[in-house]
Amino acid sequence: MTDVTQVNEKISIETQGDIALIIIDNPPVNATGQVVRQGLQDAITKLNDEGTAKVIAIYAEGRTFVAGADITEFGKPPQPPALPDVYNVIEDSEIPVISVMHGTALGGGFELGLATHARIGIKGLRVGLPEILLGLLPGAGGTQRLPRLAGIPFTLDMALSGRQVKAEEALEKGVIDRLVDATPREAALQAAQDVLDGKLATRRTCDVDVEADDKALEDTAAMLKAKQAHLYSPHKIVEAVAASALPRTEGLKIERQAFVDSMQTPQRAGLIHAFFGERAVSGIPEAKGDTREIAKIGVIGGGTMGSGIATSCLLAGIPVRLVEVAQDGLDRGVATITKNLEGAVSRGKMSADQKDTALKMLEPSLGLDVLSDVDLVIEAVFEQMDVKKDIFGKLNTVCKPGAILASNTSYLDVNEIAACTDRPQDVLGLHFFSPAHVMRLLEIVQGAKTAPDVIATGFALAKKLKKVGVLAQVCDGFIGNRILAHYSKTASYLVLDGASPQQVDDALEGFGFAMGPHKVGDLAGLDIGWMTRKRKAATRDPNERYAGDVADKICENGWFGRKAGQGYYIYGQGAPVPNPEVAKIIDDVRAEKGITPRAFSDEEIVERYMTAMIVEATRVVEDGTAKRPVDVDMVFLFGYGFPRFRGGPLHYADTIGAKDLVARITEYAKEDANYWQVPPLLQKMADEGTTFADLNKGA
Numbered sequence: 001m002t003d004v005t006q007v008n009e010k011i012s013i014e015t016q017g018d019i020a021l022i023i024i025d026n027p028p029v030n031a032t033g034q035v036v037r038q039g040l041q042d043a044i045t046k047l048n049d050e051g052t053a054k055v056i057a058i059y060a061e062g063r064t065f066v067a068g069a070d071i072t073e074f075g076k077p078p079q080p081p082a083l084p085d086v087y088n089v090i091e092d093s094e095i096p097v098i099s100v101m102h103g104t105a106l107g108g109g110f111e112l113g114l115a116t117h118a119r120i121g122i123k124g125l126r127v128g129l130p131e132i133l134l135g136l137l138p139g140a141g142g143t144q145r146l147p148r149l150a151g152i153p154f155t156l157d158m159a160l161s162g163r164q165v166k167a168e169e170a171l172e173k174g175v176i177d178r179l180v181d182a183t184p185r186e187a188a189l190q191a192a193q194d195v196l197d198g199k200l201a202t203r204r205t206c207d208v209d210v211e212a213d214d215k216a217l218e219d220t221a222a223m224l225k226a227k228q229a230h231l232y233s234p235h236k237i238v239e240a241v242a243a244s245a246l247p248r249t250e251g252l253k254i255e256r257q258a259f260v261d262s263m264q265t266p267q268r269a270g271l272i273h274a275f276f277g278e279r280a281v282s283g284i285p286e287a288k289g290d291t292r293e294i295a296k297i298g299v300i301g302g303g304t305m306g307s308g309i310a311t312s313c314l315l316a317g318i319p320v321r322l323v324e325v326a327q328d329g330l331d332r333g334v335a336t337i338t339k340n341l342e343g344a345v346s347r348g349k350m351s352a353d354q355k356d357t358a359l360k361m362l363e364p365s366l367g368l369d370v371l372s373d374v375d376l377v378i379e380a381v382f383e384q385m386d387v388k389k390d391i392f393g394k395l396n397t398v399c400k401p402g403a404i405l406a407s408n409t410s411y412l413d414v415n416e417i418a419a420c421t422d423r424p425q426d427v428l429g430l431h432f433f434s435p436a437h438v439m440r441l442l443e444i445v446q447g448a449k450t451a452p453d454v455i456a457t458g459f460a461l462a463k464k465l466k467k468v469g470v471l472a473q474v475c476d477g478f479i480g481n482r483i484l485a486h487y488s489k490t491a492s493y494l495v496l497d498g499a500s501p502q503q504v505d506d507a508l509e510g511f512g513f514a515m516g517p518h519k520v521g522d523l524a525g526l527d528i529g530w531m532t533r534k535r536k537a538a539t540r541d542p543n544e545r546y547a548g549d550v551a552d553k554i555c556e557n558g559w560f561g562r563k564a565g566q567g568y569y570i571y572g573q574g575a576p577v578p579n580p581e582v583a584k585i586i587d588d589v590r591a592e593k594g595i596t597p598r599a600f601s602d603e604e605i606v607e608r609y610m611t612a613m614i615v616e617a618t619r620v621v622e623d624g625t626a627k628r629p630v631d632v633d634m635v636f637l638f639g640y641g642f643p644r645f646r647g648g649p650l651h652y653a654d655t656i657g658a659k660d661l662v663a664r665i666t667e668y669a670k671e672d673a674n675y676w677q678v679p680p681l682l683q684k685m686a687d688e689g690t691t692f693a694d695l696n697k698g699a
């Protein structure tokens with residue numbers, strides 16, 4: 001006879017003879033919010049008090065087992081019962097408890113499994129401890145129980161990488177006891193019956209001894225000290241895992257303290273902002289609604305960008321027609337795409353067979369006529385308005401009605417391009433970032449006449465390509481490059497006034513950027529910025545302090561950066577070294593301009609650079625180029641190597657506060673009142689005591 005008890009709105013108990021099933025039902029990902037925690041604790045206590053069931057099996061409804069603690073509760077006052085306490089109740093249960101995990105059992109979800117007395121995985125299961133990606137550590141027994149099941153090195157690997165481990169590997173490591181192909185409910189009933197029949201052994205994880213491995217702990221601690229000194233939670237993970245040698249209560253106490261301490265850090269707040277921000281950018285009404293079908297894509301241009309875009313589409317399984325004007329350009333494009341896909345194979349992203357299948361979906365062609373039947377064209381040719389206008393004029397004649405016509409322009413006016421067609425409603429900007437098959441940002445640029453379903457299709461495409469689509473309005477440089485154009489001047493001013501390019505790079509790398517701006521310039525090619533400066537020369541504000549003197553002279557020598565063997569740095573064997581010729585150029589420019597160099601601390605370099613970035617980012621929000629501060633933040637996290645643990649420029653701005661920012665800008669303006677101006681929105685925020693987070697909430 002089946003008996004069902006609803007413990008609370010998220011947890012129910014179903015008993016069938018000696019078997020009790022505890023069913024978790026908390027869509028979308030069964031996170032362990034307060035109601036789930038309370039329900040689990042009450043269910044276990046009730047069954048133990050009653051003493052009728054001989055075995056308990058926990059499983060979850062929906063697309064996944066528990067995906068972790070409820071992240072929306074973080075940063076708010078904790079609500080009892082605490083997750084580690086609930087899991088101790090489960091582990092201490094007199095009646096054996098088994099768990100059946102499907103989908104992604106992550107963080108607190110995986111820890112729930114670890115606290116039970118046997119674990120069943122459903123085919124396709126992945127387990128993981130992704131807390132580190134949120135600036136945290138496993139805080140519900142993961143650092144204590146996993147070492148008992150799978151050893152210290154494997155625990156360090158999982159907890160420090162946050163990677164999702166496939167079920168097969170989890171089985172091999174002894175993390176799960178069985179892997180089955182069944183529904184969670186069927187598997188739960190079967191496994192419970194097997195426990196009753198003595199065919200599935202159960203044991204308390206805390207009763208298993210940890211195999212000591214001091215060397216793994218010491219080596220890992222030393223590696224983290226060398227490479228991740230600026231991060232908080234990785235070091236705490238090692239401390240907590242080391243404590244697994246202690247009895248359960250003591251070990252859990254150390255883990256708990258480390259978790260609570262990590263929760264207080266700004267890094268945790270930044271990383272959680274990044275987690276929700278990544279999802280929020282596509283949560284807007286413009287991203288939803290009807291879309292057009294994209295079964296085949298045309299890419300115009302076989303250069304680095306075009307080839308990267310084509311690779312990205314092929315990786316997502318979308319057939320691509322690659323168009324070039326001449327055979328040698330086309331051959332180069334195909335070679336680049338092949339190399340990109342081979343790279344994906346060597347990085348384990350795809351198999352050799354999948355690469356061959358992807359290449360079969362590539363049709364290289366000469367001339368635009370072959371684009372007559374594609375659903376979307378992405379133009380990725382030279383960044384020159386005349387050339388783009390010519391192409392869009394031709395696409396207007398060649399493409400089928402309803403085809404979407406996109407430009408990958410990074411600066412130019414999408415409305416002007418759209419005006420060359422008699423279907424501006426079908427035109428938008430799709431701005432990819434180089435290398436386009438790797439970088440996750442896609443700016444979706446809305447023209448004045450772009451149809452809503454074209455924008456929604458842009459977002460659907462971003463999702464298919466596993467990219468983060470962010471809506472931007474038309475302006476010179478859209479969100480990212482417009483802000484970049486402003487703050488990169490600060491790097492040049494700092495060098496003109498006394499810092500060296502290397503000091504600027506080192507200071508910003510110390511802040512958390514993967515690379516300083518001069519190294520990025522060398523990598524991208526200094527000729528790109530040179531071309532832009534020349535393009536804008538005629539319209540330059542005569543009152544603006546020119547930032548390009550040094551870079552122009554470097555370019556006049558043909559030292560375009562890495563590809564030329566030298567730029568700000570000299571590239572050869574080993575690490576790049578500062579270019580002594582550049583130091584001479586800087587001295588000459590300073591002498592020519594009568595600048596007496598002064599010393600800058602690393603702190604001042606970071607402060608000025610970040611303030612300039614925040615100023616333009618504020619303006620971008622103020623004039624509606626970006627919908628909300630979070631959109632700017634995600635552009636910088638996914639397209640510009642902004643340190644993720646700082647959440648993005650405007651999340652970081654909130655950690656300083658509008659009032660202090662206004663004070664800084666006012667101080668800097670004493671030297672250069674043209675460059676340093678307080679945006680009215682920032683002034684308003686300072687006056688009203690509000691934050692960018694308030695703006696994200698629509699306040």
Ligand code: 3H9
Binds near residue numbers: 031067084109139283
């Ligand atoms: C932890 O467990 C700490 C413990 O060790 C100790 C505690 C004491 N909470 O990603 P999706 C939402 S830390 C609340 O689009 P997918 C998400 O925002 C936690 N909400 O789906 C979205 O909402 P919306 C460790 C969550 O299929 C919706 O669910 N766990 C949570 O592409 C769908 O999500 C993690 O870090 C959550 N934990 O991917 C896992 N997770 O629809 C984080 C998701 O309103 N989660 N939401 O935008 C993930 O990695 C992915 O969501 C997952 C599904 C792979 C599960």
